[in-house]
Each structure stands twice: as structure tokens, then as C-alpha cells.
Amino acid sequence: MQAISERFKISPFLVFFAVSSMQIGIGVLGYQRIIAKSAGYDAWISVILAGIAGHITLWMMYSILQKTNGSIVETNQQIFGKLIGNILNLLLALYYTALVVGVLRTYIEVVQVWMFPDLKIEVLAAAFMLLTIYIVLGGFRAVVGVCFFSIILPSYLILTFVYTFEYANFRMLLPIFDHSILDILKATKDMTLTILGFETLFIYYPFIKNAGQSKKWAHLAILSTTLIYVVITVITFAFFSEKQLQKHIWATLSMWKIVEMPFIERFEYLGIATWTIVILPNICLAAWCASRIVKQVVNIQQKYALIVLSVICTVAVCLIKTRENVNLLNDMLGYVGFYFLYGFVPFIFILLHIIHKVRKKG
Amino acid sequence: MFNWFSKKQNKQKQTSSFNTTSELLHVLAQSMDFEKQTFTNSHSQQRFWVSYIVPLVDFEIVQKNILPYLLHSPIETLDDIKQMIPVEDIIITSDVTTAEEKMHEGYLIVQFHEFASEGALIKAQRNVIRNVSIPEVEFSVVGPKETFLESLEINLHLLRKRIPCNKLTVKILKIGKLSKTKIAIIYLKGIADEENVNTVTQRISEIDFDQITDSSYIVQLISDNQKSPFPQLLDTERPDRVAAILAEGKVAIIVDGSPHALIGPTTLVEFFSSFEDYFLNWYIASFFRLIRLFSVAFSVLITPIYVATLNYHYELIPKDLLGTLITSRREIPFPPILEALFLELTIELLREAGARLPTKVGQTIGIVGGIVIGTASVEAGLTSNVLLILVALAALASFTTPVYKMGNTIRLMRFPFLLFAEFWGLLGVVFCFCFLMGHLLQLTSLGRPFLEPIYPLRVTDLKDALIRLPFSQQSKRPQHLRPEQPIRFSKKKAKQKKDIDE
Numbered sequence: 001m002q003a004i005s006e007r008f009k010i011s012p013f014l015v016f017f018a019v020s021s022m023q024i025g026i027g028v029l030g031y032q033r034i035i036a037k038s039a040g041y042d043a044w045i046s047v048i049l050a051g052i053a054g055h056i057t058l059w060m061m062y063s064i065l066q067k068t069n070g071s072i073v074e075t076n077q078q079i080f081g082k083l084i085g086n087i088l089n090l091l092l093a094l095y096y097t098a099l100v101v102g103v104l105r106t107y108i109e110v111v112q113v114w115m116f117p118d119l120k121i122e123v124l125a126a127a128f129m130l131l132t133i134y135i136v137l138g139g140f141r142a143v144v145g146v147c148f149f150s151i152i153l154p155s156y157l158i159l160t161f162v163y164t165f166e167y168a169n170f171r172m173l174l175p176i177f178d179h180s181i182l183d184i185l186k187a188t189k190d191m192t193l194t195i196l197g198f199e200t201l202f203i204y205y206p207f208i209k210n211a212g213q214s215k216k217w218a219h220l221a222i223l224s225t226t227l228i229y230v231v232i233t234v235i236t237f238a239f240f241s242e243k244q245l246q247k248h249i250w251a252t253l254s255m256w257k258i259v260e261m262p263f264i265e266r267f268e269y270l271g272i273a274t275w276t277i278v279i280l281p282n283i284c285l286a287a288w289c290a291s292r293i294v295k296q297v298v299n300i301q302q303k304y305a306l307i308v309l310s311v312i313c314t315v316a317v318c319l320i321k322t323r324e325n326v327n328l329l330n331d332m333l334g335y336v337g338f339y340f341l342y343g344f345v346p347f348i349f350i351l352l353h354i355i356h357k358v359r360k361k362g
Numbered sequence: 363m364f365n366w367f368s369k370k371q372n373k374q375k376q377t378s379s380f381n382t383t384s385e386l387l388h389v390l391a392q393s394m395d396f397e398k399q400t401f402t403n404s405h406s407q408q409r410f411w412v413s414y415i416v417p418l419v420d421f422e423i424v425q426k427n428i429l430p431y432l433l434h435s436p437i438e439t440l441d442d443i444k445q446m447i448p449v450e451d452i453i454i455t456s457d458v459t460t461a462e463e464k465m466h467e468g469y470l471i472v473q474f475h476e477f478a479s480e481g482a483l484i485k486a487q488r489n490v491i492r493n494v495s496i497p498e499v500e501f502s503v504v505g506p507k508e509t510f511l512e513s514l515e516i517n518l519h520l521l522r523k524r525i526p527c528n529k530l531t532v533k534i535l536k537i538g539k540l541s542k543t544k545i546a547i548i549y550l551k552g553i554a555d556e557e558n559v560n561t562v563t564q565r566i567s568e569i570d571f572d573q574i575t576d577s578s579y580i581v582q583l584i585s586d587n588q589k590s591p592f593p594q595l596l597d598t599e600r601p602d603r604v605a606a607i608l609a610e611g612k613v614a615i616i617v618d619g620s621p622h623a624l625i626g627p628t629t630l631v632e633f634f635s636s637f638e639d640y641f642l643n644w645y646i647a648s649f650f651r652l653i654r655l656f657s658v659a660f661s662v663l664i665t666p667i668y669v670a671t672l673n674y675h676y677e678l679i680p681k682d683l684l685g686t687l688i689t690s691r692r693e694i695p696f697p698p699i700l701e702a703l704f705l706e707l708t709i710e711l712l713r714e715a716g717a718r719l720p721t722k723v724g725q726t727i728g729i730v731g732g733i734v735i736g737t738a739s740v741e742a743g744l745t746s747n748v749l750l751i752l753v754a755l756a757a758l759a760s761f762t763t764p765v766y767k768m769g770n771t772i773r774l775m776r777f778p779f780l781l782f783a784e785f786w787g788l789l790g791v792v793f794c795f796c797f798l799m800g801h802l803l804q805l806t807s808l809g810r811p812f813l814e815p816i817y818p819l820r821v822t823d824l825k826d827a828l829i830r831l832p833f834s835q836q837s838k839r840p841q842h843l844r845p846e847q848p849i850r851f852s853k854k855k856a857k858q859k860k861d862i863d864e
């Protein structure tokens with residue numbers, strides 16, 4: 001594998017944006033109902049737990065990557081050999097592709113429900129994938145640039161939650177620890193889809209200058225997204241009653257409805273439009289990762305891999321027609337993501353440590 | 363390897379189109395503005411032939427400094443000419459190429475024999491240039507009031523006067539098969555990054571073009587991305603601005619015959635900073651910069667947002683405001699997009715007509731067009747007056763960009779936004795913005811990122827980007843230029859604070 005030129009690498013602190021922008025995606029618009037289903041209004045604890053679990057996984061990922069001094073593609077090849085390793089790698093590529101499809105399809109679903117009921121899925125999906133191709137062709141730095149702006153530009157949206165304080169009742173969170181540990185853990189599992197995304201680090205790790213320094217930034221990113229999630233969760237729980245919340249699929253969007261300024265009402269329209277910038281890095285970075293894996297495994301140029309993957313994604317998005325299928329896809333993604341983060345990563349982590357120990361002795 | 367050979371052969375062919383000086387003079391004589399005269403020296407009775415291209419020669423020099431000495435001094439050989447004639451540049455040569463080049467620059471050739479190959483080239487250039495005038499494109503109320511001219515020598519003089527320093531280095535290249543335009547690359551040695559200088563030098567020397575008329579040709583020929591609507595080199599007509607950026611460690615390019623210097627590497631935010639920002643107090647300068655930034659965003663987005671909201675999202679508009687909008691649009695037979703396109707194109711027409719006409723007529727056109735067409739189209743029920751206000755404001759806002767070329771780009775940018783707004787409402791506007799963002803992220807200027815210092819984020823460079831901090835904070839040169847000498851002055855001294863009554 002040839003070394004990556006310094007020109008294409010990013011500064012360590014940009015990892016903060018790459019990690020947090022990947023985490024904040026379509027999940028934020030409606031995760032509250034799902035976690036409240038099992039853990040009720042104690043679910044904010046689950047958000048914190050999920051954040052802690054994320055930190056641990058991230059720590060393991062860094063340990064794995066530092067040991068291999070490359071991407072997960074090389075790790076897999078080292079541990080499992082060329083054949084099985086590459087099969088695993090292609091599965092990973094499939095996972096990232098599924099991430100693209102999941103994010104894009106869910107976003108289109110939101111647009112259809114809230115903005116344009118008779119929007120053609122095909123057109124928007126194709127347009128989005130064209131945009132993705134255009135950005136990814138600009139290279140990893142351009143992709144991280146999108147990540148950067150997707151945090152900076154929509155950050156004004158945080159302020160809009162101030163409007164909900166007028167109607168919020170924070171006593172609704174009481175009593176604390178009303179649910180069993182098991183319920184809370186189940187909600188933590190349901191949180192996976194929302195905190196998912198930082199596992200792209202597995203692929204872009206070799207693109208970080210002084211990768212060791214980026215560790216603190218990555219942890220800081222997970223910390224801040226967890227904080228944001230906790231704040232949004234608490235505000236949502238204070239704003240909706242528990243029964244009311246179960247009727248709102250996209251609770252965050254519903255909360256925007258009450259924002260009222262002298263020149264603008266019904267803020268959720270602006271919110272959904274702005275969300276384009278938020279989900280764009282999810283799609284771009286995942287597409288970049290998937291195409292990068294394919295390039296490393298199959299040895300074709302990344303741009304062709306990217307174009308082929310984009311076509312596949314467009315077709316896949318168009319094939320998912322109903323709301324049930326979108327839900328199924330998201331559940332699957334959460335499921336796979338859960339086992340990826342808390343099964344696959346620790347497994348590799350332990351395996352790699354054992355192998356290194358054995359080698360040292362030998 | 364083979365290519366390299368054939369190139370060299372080509373070059374040789376070009377230079378050896380004439381074998382002897384007399385052949386050259388014969389070819390030149392085919393044009394009627396060529397003159398060949400014979401004189402006889404009164405001392406030595408030596409006859410000599412003087413040939414020159416009439417329009418290029420200054421007769422005052424010929425009559426005062428050349429002819430009297432040629433006729434009345436004791437001249438016997440060509441070397442005597444060099445001794446006797448008080449002109450600073452006299453070349454004695456039998457090389458046809460030099461003779462050809464110099465004669466096209468306004469040199470006389472003096473020969474002792476009509477068909478001799480050897481001759482003395484005497485400089486008698488005529489320079490027709492206007493006087494140094496006040497800046498019109500980048501006018502500033504306070505500050506220096508001189509501009510570059512169409513002459514490279516004067517432009518370099520204006521710069522040298524501002525930077526009396528032996529670090530100032532000028533590289534001159536000649537580009538253009540027909541025009542042989544002199545292009546000067548100017549930088550401060552030891553401050554500017556050699557890599558930037560090399561990039562510029564290499565790109566300019568690789569230009570293969572016949573006629574370089576203006577520096578804007580160079581911009582288009584050496585830009586990193588020539589398909590982009592964004593200018594990737596800053597152009598300016600102010601010597602003070604060029605002097606300032608040279609001190610920052612940038613590279614300037616001056617093209618002979620063009621009153622605009624080019625500056626690189628540049629960034630997007632630099633296009634929105636007027637040079638007057640440095641003449642004003644930093645609070646005021648920062649405020650104006652923010653105003654400009656806001657006005658650019660406003661100018662690009664307001665009509666698309668109007669089209670998007672009125673087409674799809676009227677729920678966004680509060681009840682009271684909606685009443686006003688409905689009243690103004692009640693009579694309009696067109697959908698918002700047609701209305702907006704109509705007004706935008708009208709403004710473009712006015713701008714274009716105003717720009718092509720002489721100043722005085724242009725003003726009249728502006729007033730007539732702006733007021734008459736505007737009011738009339740509202741009264742006729744073709745457009746709503748709310749949109750008229752928005753479009754006029756947007757046009758005004760787009761003119762706040764200090765760099766003309768960037769202003770044009772911004773005016774063009776709203777049309778794709780309008781189109782997307784018509785298709786997908788606000789979603790389309792944001793989508794189009796994402797495309798713009800993706801494009802800007804990929805742009806580079808001389809290989810340096812165009813969006814710097816915003817992305818890649820360099821906090822230290824933000825001191826002179828969206829806002830301008832006071833001079834005491836500007837002790838370091840911008841990081842993105844990778845200057846060889848990053849420190850401009852001692853920060854300690856600038857920040858020294860005195861105690862009470864000290």
C-alpha cells in the first residue's frame with residue numbers, strides 16, 4: 001500500500017468535525033420516542049450510557065488502528081488472511097453503503113411527510129447521489145470540509161430550542177430511576193442508530209496527520225454529541241408528556257413547530273431544509289469509506305467504485321417504497337451497527353492483542 | 363524525449379527566419395511606416411544608413427541626442443558611436459534576432475554600409491502613457507489615490523517607491539507569440555514562499571498563447587480550476603494594495619499593458635475585503651466587512667427564498683406579513699419564478715447597459731431604468747412591489763463586493779439558486795448551497811485552499827478574515843502563505859501596556 005501524501009491528509013483537530021458530523025444525522029430528528037418506549041422518561045440515562053459505550057468503543061478502535069498503523073482493511077487482512085479478510089472488508093463496504101441508503105431514504109421520508117407529499121423519490125435520490133459524487137471526487141479533504149460546515153452552519157438550530165422552554169415542564173423527568181436497569185440498557189441499545197457513525201474512523205485513520213493527537217479530538221466529539229443528545233432528550237421530555245411523545249415520530253421536528261419569530265413561523269420547514277447540510281457528510285463520508293474499501297480490496301480506481309456504488313445506492317433508495325420498509329431498514333442498521341460497535345470491535349481488539357502478545361513471545 | 367527535440371528545432375526555425383540584417387530590413391520595408399535614411403558625417407565623410415520603424419521612435423530623442431552627434435562628431439567606427447552618442451542603451455551587434463527584437467521596441471539601427479550585417483542599435487523609444495490617475499474601480503475615500511498604468515516600467519516604479527528594499531525581486535518573462543508581452547512576477551525574497559513563486563513562474567512560462575492583451579488573460583490561463591466561475595486570483599489597480607500584500611508574503615503579477623496587477627495565492631474572504639478596511643479603525647472595518655458578507659448572502663439568497671416560500675411554504679410566513687404579501691401579489695398574473703426572473707433580468711439589463719455606455723449616459727439610464735421601469739411594471743401588474751424592493755436591495759447588496767469580478771460571479775450565482783428554488787423550494791435552495799459549498803471546498807488558488815482560513819480552519823489567520831483585528835494583533839503573516847519569515851514585527855512591543863501615570 002503506498003503511503004498517503006501529506007497533501008491529502010487532514011489536521012488532527014478536524015477529526016472532531018468528522019466524528020461529530022457523522023454521528024449527528026437523521027437519528028436526532030426522532031430518537032426520543034424510540035428510547036422512551038422502553039425506558040420511559042429515564043431514557044436520558046440511556047443516552048449518557050450510550051455515550052460512555054461510544055467512548056469505550058472509540059478507545060478500542062484507536063488501539064486497533066495504532067497497532068496496525070493503517071486502516072481496518074489492513075487489520076482484517078493481517079488477522080484473517082487475504083481471503084477471509086477481504087470478504088470481511090467487502091461486508092464492511094456493504095455496511096457503509098447501507099448507511100448511505102439508510103440515511104438518504106429516511107431523509108427523503110421526512111421530506112415526503114413534512115414538506116412535499118408527492119415528491120419523486122427517484123429524482124431527489126439521484127440528485128443527492130450526484131452531489132455526493134461531485135464532493136467525493138474532490139477527495140477526502142473536501143469530504144471533511146463538508147463535515148466541518150455541517151457542524152458550523154446548522155449550529156444556529158440549537159438556539160431554536162430556547163423557544164420550547166416557555167412550554168417545558170422539567171418536573172416530568174421525575175421520578176428518576178423509575179425503570180429497571182434492563183429497560184435502561186434496552187434503551188441504550190436503541191440509541192445505537194443515533195450515535196452510530198464514528199466507526200468511519202476505521203477507514204480514514206491513515207488520512208490523519210499525527211493520528212495520535214487526533215484521539216482527544218475524537219473523544220471530545222463523542223462527548224459533545226452525547227451532551228447535545230442529552231440536552232435535546234431532556235428538553236423533549238420536558239416538552240411532551242410521555243403519552244404525547246409516543247404519537248410523535250419526529251419529536252425534534254414537532255418541537256420546531258412552536259418557534260415563532262416576527263418574520264417566520266413553522267420553523268420545521270427551515271429545519272428540514274437545513275438538515276440537508278447535516279446529513280450530507282453522513283452520505284459523503286460513508287460513500288467515501290465504502291468506495292475506498294472497494295478500491296483497496298478489488299484494486300480498481302476509487303472514482304469508478306464510487307460511481308458504481310452511487311448507482312447502487314440510488315436504485316436501492318428507490319426500491320424502498322413504504323414507511324414500514326424504511327423502518328425495517330433503520331432497525332436493521334441499528335441492529336448491525338450494535339453488533340459492529342459492541343461485538344466486532346471488541347472481538348478484533350482482543351484478537352489483535354492476543355496476536356501481538358504471541359508474536360512478542362515468539 | 364522526442365518531443366523535447368522537436369520543440370527545440372521549432373524554436374530554431376522561428377529565430378532563424380532571417381539570415382542577415384539586410385534581409386530583415388527588406389522585410390520591414392514592406393510596411394510603409396518603415397523609414398531608411400542615409401546621412402554623411404561631416405568629419406570623416408563616412409556615409410551611414412539609419413533605419414527605424416517610425417511610430418515606435420521618439421523624434422525628440424533622435425533630433426536632440428542622436429542625429430547631431432552622428433553628423434558632427436568624429437565617428438569612424440561603430441564603437442565610436444557608443445562613445446559619442448549620449449544615449450544609455452547602444453548595442454553593437456550583427457545578430458539578426460536581437461536586431462529584430464530591439465527594432466520592434468523602438469531602437470534605431472545605424473549601419474555603415476547598406477547591406478552590412480553589423481549595426482548599432484540605439485534606443486529611442488517613444489512611450490505614450492497617460493498620467494497616474496485616481497482609482498476608479500477600487501475607489502477609497504481616504505488613502506492613496508494612485509493607480510497602475512498600462513506601462514510595466516511605471517508600475518514597477520510605483521511599487522519600488524513603496525518598498526525601497528533590496529528584498530523586492532522582479533522576474534520578467536515574455537509570453538505571447540505575437541504580442542511578446544512582458545510579464546513581471548514580483549515578490550519579496552526571504553518573505554514569500556519560494557514554492558508559490560515557482561508555481562507562478564512555472565504556470566506563466568507554460569502559457570502557450572499568441573496575444574496577451576491584459577492581466578485578465580493571465581488569470582484565466584493560469585487559474586487552478588478554469589471551469590469555475592470564481593476568480594482564483596485577486597486583481598487590483600492599487601499600488602498600495604500590491605505593496606501591502608507583498609509585505610504579507612504573497613506574489614504579484616504585473617502584465618505590461620494592463621493597469622491591473624494580479625495577486626496570489628488568494629482566498630475567498632479576501633475578495634470581500636476592501637483595501638479601505640486597513641485605513642479605518644478596526645471596529646468600523648470589521649463592521650463593514652460583516653455588512654458586506656451579509657449583503658452577499660442576502661443578494662444571492664433573497665429572490666430564491668421569495669420564490670421558494672411563495673411557491674411552496676407560505677405556512678412559513680406569519681399571518682400579518684402574509685396579508686401584505688397577498689395584497690401586493692393579488693393582481694400579478696405570473697407565478698413567482700417568472701416574476702423574479704423578469705425583474706432580475708431587468709436589473710442585469712440595466713447594469714449591462716450602464717456599464718457599456720459612457721458614464722454620463724450610463725447614469726441617466728440607471729435612473730430612467732430603475733425608477734421608470736420599476737414603478738411602471740408594478741403599476742402594470744407585472745410584478746409585485748415587495749419583490750421589486752427585494753430585487754433592488756439584492757442588486758444594491760451585490761455591488762458592495764469590492765472586487766468587480768467577484769461581484770459578477772455573485773450576480774450569476776443567483777440564477778441556479780432560483781431554478782432550484784422553483785423545483786424544490788427551500789430544500790432546493792439548501793441543496794444548491796451544498797453544491798456551491800462542495801465547489802468552493804475543492805477550489806484552490808495556486809495550490810492553496812481557497813476557503814482558508816475557514817476551512818481548513820486556521821484560527822490565527824482569522825484575525826484578518828471575516829473581521830479585521832487591530833494592527834497590534836497582526837504581528838504574524840498569514841499562515842496559509844507559508845511565509846519564510848512569519849513574523850512581521852515584535853508583538854511584545856505592540857502590546858506593551860503602561861501602568862497608571864507612567
